[in-house]
Amino acid sequence: INTVVESLTKAPRNINLAEGGGKAKTITEVFGSNVFTLKEMSRTLPKPIFKSFMKQLRGNQTLDKVTADAIAHAVKVWAIDRGASHFTHWFQPMTDSTAEKHDSFLTLKSSFYNGFEEVTALETFSGSQLLQSEPDASSFPSGGMRTTFEARGYTVWDTKSPMFIQEGPHGTAILYIPSVFISYNGEALDEKSVLLRSSEVLNKVALEILSMIDEVDEDHPRAKNVFTTLGTEQEYFLIDRGLYTLRPDLKITGRTLLGGLPPRHQQLEDHYFGKIPTRVLAAISECEHELAKLGVPIKTRHNEVAPAQFEVAPIFEEAMQAVDHNLLTMDVLHRVAHRHKLKVLFHEKPFRGVNGSGKHCNWSMSTDQGDNLLDPSAKPENNLRFLLFLVATLKAVLDHGDLLRAGIASASNDHRLGAHEAPPGIISVFLGSQLNEVLNSIEENRPVNYGATGTQMQNVRVKGTVLDLKVATLPSIARDLTDRNRTSPFAFTGNKFEFRAVGSKQSTSFPVTLLNSAVASSLTEMKAALRKQMGDKKIASREDQLAVIREYIIKTKSIRFEGDNYTDEWVVEAAKRGLPNIVKSPDAFKCLLRKENAEMLRQTGVFSDAELTSRYHILMEKYAKDVMIEAQTLLTMVVQHVLPSAYTYRGELADTASKIVAIGLDATAESRVLKELSPVVASLQDRVQELENLTNDWTTIEDVSELAVYASDKVIPAMEAVRELADSLERTVADKLWSFPKYTELFLNI
Ligand code: ADP
Ligand code: MG
Structure with missing residues (x-):
């Protein structure tokens, strides 16, 4: 292992962003x-x-x-x-x-x-x-929508x-x-068509609402287009490529299936925002340069919490463009890292015991006039508009939270969600104390009182504490919104929502499609409420708008949660509120077909029933296959490496002990290690056998949903049992006999 490290880490390729010498080209030039x-x-x-x-x-x-x-x-x-x-x-x-x-x-x-x-x-x-x-479409997943004979x-x-x-x-x-x-029949076989459809429906209904509330004049030309904006913060790990090649689990499944925490990992909290290692910086710079040529506006880069973990984030763009650009970012990062003898890991949980990776989807709605509809700091007369779009989003998350949960479910993201570093399987919305107070005051029909929310507000500068409710002025709220809640899956952060539970490996297309659809649907509902409220007026009065806003605030109270999402109390509280807590992917996928979700997706026209059912099948099947591949990889690693290492170690110890005894000395120490080791090896062998039996029985199950449930309920716990014993051997067996680079080597050689 050490030879590999040395030969591979020495002198990373020296790139020259100048392309032909001289000064490196500036970002605007390329x-x-x-x-x-x-x-x-x-x-x-x-x-x-x-x-x-x-x-x-x-x-x-x-x-x-x-x-x-x-x-x-x-x-x-x-x-x-x-x-x-x-x-x-x-x-x-x-x-x-x-x-x-x-x-x-x-x-x-x-x-x-x-x-x-x-x-x-x-x-x-x-x-x-x-x-x-x-x-030839037959080789891509279609979830039974198309059979091979109609492969067009x-x-x-x-x-x-x-x-x-x-x-x-x-x-x-x-x-x-x-x-x-x-x-051939025009059904979506991809992620993009449905995203395009969801953008179109959202655009249409948002424009209708705007036309009902906006008084158009010379200064406020009518918006012709409303689109969603997206900024994706991408987390990833970088490790040495040579060491990576020695880990079949990383190569095959993207995560380590074995390995215990090293003495030093993230407990010193010194990696986050720390100095970026030289080789990593070289790779990232080159990557950014390539991405700039492709028009991808990368803005920030920094070390993340776990060792060897990093983040890259662009300036937000129109959602479709942002999805394409995120996929390009992952692709370019992968290729450039390779040139620097690094391997990028996008898996949500490559290493047990340290933080995993997510992809925060910062999402908002914007008009072609440059107005961010979720920006509270807009001119006072526009704030009701903000509140309307805000509460519509709350309603969307309340009605379809389980659908959003389904959109981010995968075998890999299951390891991260709810692992006390990432949001739990309960979808709720965090607004921050100021906005909370604004909504509460509207609900209670009283003036806003920022002082009332207690200590949390102390470091917030607010100009004027009491606001005239009728105007619902929210002065300087965006700039001063300082409180943050890192534990919320869906948090309002200044002038956008941040959907934090999205997986680092997945395309953002599906979650954003579902979010767009849910919001479009809730805006449609709101449009009807507003229409009813305003009677035959052409433009809704401020009172009309406030009435609808109040109605929605009351309806959506249960989805708002300002506390710590990682606590057990929240799990209890959420259950009381009737919010679903979906821990495992197969349960999440079932929500795709829940009546209200399926109906909403059909009514908005984003998914036909056939398309939705096909998604469901593809996701279930992919989940099951992912787990199956992991189980088989784990078995090979343990049978071909871990057990043989343990046998060799035992043999060596036994040899030593008998030689020591032969010359008349005491071999208690060796015997003790042997005695401790032997039952672990025996149990491991049993657990391996059990896992093997489970994977054999697997082949008899035909229904994909059953298969996925079997994988999650039977196979994953069996893998867990194998891992626990194998990891305990990793701690005791002589290092020179261990086949795989350990976490310390993976974390520290970049
Ligand atoms: P952090 O979440 O760490 O505070 P930033 O505030 O820099 O990070 O924002 C994170 C991401 O949110 C960036 O990609 C940024 O471009 C994006 N973002 C900012 N405003 C919007 C918006 N209106 N719509 C969508 N994304 C946005
Ligand atoms: Mg963020």
Whole structure:
């Protein structure tokens, strides 16, 4: 192990972001240089073509053949100029990652010279190739929506996401065409189509509400578009790649299935925001440089709580763009780390005993006029608007919290949620003391009194303590909102919600789709309430709006929780409030099909019944398969490594003891270790046998839901029993006989 560490950690590749010497290029010089942006399109396309494309983007026109052909030609020239040899429709099947199949621009053309045929190579790319391609859909998960004999599936260019190139080896490049993936019958086979649908419904109803409450004038032009914004804080681990290769569990499952806590881990609390190790900094800088070229606006980087754990966060963007960019970030991080002889781990819980990783989804709604609808610091006259959208979000989480829980469930995230470092399986909302007071005062029909909320408020500067309720002014609340609750799964943080329970490994697309849908549905309901309240007025009065806000505040009280989500008291309290506490993934997946959830998803048009059932099957099956792969990996590691090491160690001890006795000395010490070791080895052997039997019985279960429940109720506890004994052997068996790098080596060699 030490040899591996030495050979691999020595002299990490020295990168030069200057590309050709001199000063490193600034972020603004490279930003977006690998993206076929609207600006680039307007430069390279004939004016009428560009105009027609813009019309299509606004949804006023479908893309005709002439426009598509012209765009294809322009992007081909642009990409080839940057070394591109291939193009690919880049899509997001239901696997939490992306998929691509490369086609080269190559076509052959025959020419005849005095009757002799000769072929010449040409680079071509047509409009129809740009718009659509047909991968064999049968090899992607579809959850029974499609059988192999009707394997047709199409990838279709999502014109809202710009095309880009990724640099390949030896100066080559590939043109990426962001796409949706749909079946022959138009069913969504991917994450993107449903996200697009959820954005559209939310847009529509939010605009309707705005038109009912906003008085439009010259200073306040009507919003034409409402979209959700997303900023994803991505946590991950980086470890030495050489050591990684010695851990089959990490390689196969992404997490360590064995291994005990080392003497030093995170107890000194010195890693968080600590100095970033040199090799890691080199890798991250290079990664950020590449991402900048792709137009991904990375903003922050820092050490996280656990050893070898880090975080990267971008400036927020329109949700669709942010999802694409998060997937690109993971991809680029993975590739760049490789070049620096590092391995990035996105798993939610790669190491037992230290913090796991999440992906905080910062989410809000914004208008094309630049107004953040969840910004309380907007002009006073706009604050009722803020409160309306705020309470609508509360209602969405109250009605569909279990659905949100389902959207973040996975075999890997189960290890993190509720593990006293991450939110529990209970979904609730934290608002902070100021907003709480605002809502309470409206509910109780009294003026706001910030002083009333006690000590928590002492470090909050608030201009004026009593506010006129009628106007519901919230001065300087956003800037001064200082209290934080790290334990809440869904926390209001200034001018956005932060959905913290999302898994680090998963695509943010599904959770955001569900959130958008739930909020769209609750806004629809609110629209009806407002309509009823305002009678035949065209614009709802402030009193009308306040009445609806009050009604929603009262309805949604039980979803608000300001306390510590990690405590047992909260579990009891949540049960009293009727909030579900969903600990295991198979239970969470069942919530997808709960009547109210399924109905909401159908009514908003985001999922058809078939699409939803297919998701359910895919998720259940994936869960079961993930656990099965882990169980089998664990068995191999224990049978082929841990037990043999223990036998060798026992043999060596026995040899030593008998030699010592042979020369007439006392071998009590050796005998004692042997005596302690032997029952552990014997029990381990029994537990291994039990796990093996369970994995054999597995094959007899056909129903995926049953399989998932079996995995979670039977297999995981059996794996646990194996691990406990194996980890105790790790502590006692001689280190030179141990096959796997231990946590200390993994944590400290970066
Ligand atoms: P922290 O949660 O650690 O306080 P920040 O306040 O910097 O971190 O914000 C975290 C993320 O939230 C960033 O990616 C940021 O761009 C994003 N964010 C900020 N405002 C919004 C918004 N209105 N909508 C969506 N994301 C936002
Ligand atoms: Mg955060």
